[in-house]
Amino acid sequence: MAGNEKAICEFLFLNIGRINLKHIGLLRQIGIPDKNHPGYRLAESLSDISTLSTTDSRKKADVYLNGKGVSLKQAGSSFSFNRLQRANLIQVYSRLGLAAPQTILTQLDQEIHRFHQGLLSSRDRPWQNFFSENDFKTLLKFLMMLGSPNLGMSQHPAELILEAPATQISQDTIKIYSFDEYFNRYKERLHIAIRRQWIGQTSKSEHGRAMSLAKKQDNLPWVFDDVVGTPRGGWRNDIDKADRKTVYFLMIEKKK
Secondary structure, three states, X not given: OXXXXXXXXXXXXXXXXXXXXXXXXXXXXXXXXXXXXXXXXXXXXXXXXXXXXOOOOOEOOOEEEOOEEEEEEEOOOEEEEEEEOHHHHHHHXXXXXXXXXXXXXXXXXXXXXXXXOOOOOOOEEEHHHOOOHHHHHHHHHHHXXXXXXXXXXXXXXXXXXXXXXXXXXXXXXXXXXXXXXXXHHHHHHEEEEEEEEEEOEOOHHHHHHHHHHHOOHHHHHHEEOOOOOOOOOOEOOOOOHHHOEEEEEEEEEEOO
């Protein structure tokens, strides 16, 4: 979910019955996704908007507008999908029936090795280096709208994508897209972003994620025994220097 999701929903709630939105029509109701099963409850007050969950990875629709599931995005740079691990990519390719998964993995493995060795000028790579347009579009639609690698199909899939700025939200600054419209508008601004974290870094959450990634056999080609880079918070005292590792994952990022 976007960082401005509650501001968007508050604006929409205050304009029920007054605002017309593309693909939605006159806004009549706002629904808040149920947490543990399909369906939603209607927002009846601004305090209901405050109950929107911002961290539930099981849902792709952040909110329902006139009964349609909508994913909320902040305009400008944003991550279309966070923390795509190698093992997940194998699972998703299998689920979606995409072509030549081993070829794609080999290309990504080589790119991450080059980045680890300092041979790439940027950690942001064109998706066209690895995927056909059709395969990337299919992959991105699943990740953004339909499900997640670890949890499968979402109980709250999204039909539409709503973009709005961080401030000065208005009917004129809100844009609503079908996935096809979104992809065609932004496909040249989407990148595969190589990211890393470390086993042994001070951050408990990042260290824990790195440990979890490194436990999966299919992730090992993206796990390195030598340390490249330095975590922002430094190193833990309870992990020997020899046990530190560099662990890579991918983000799909939309640039400004």
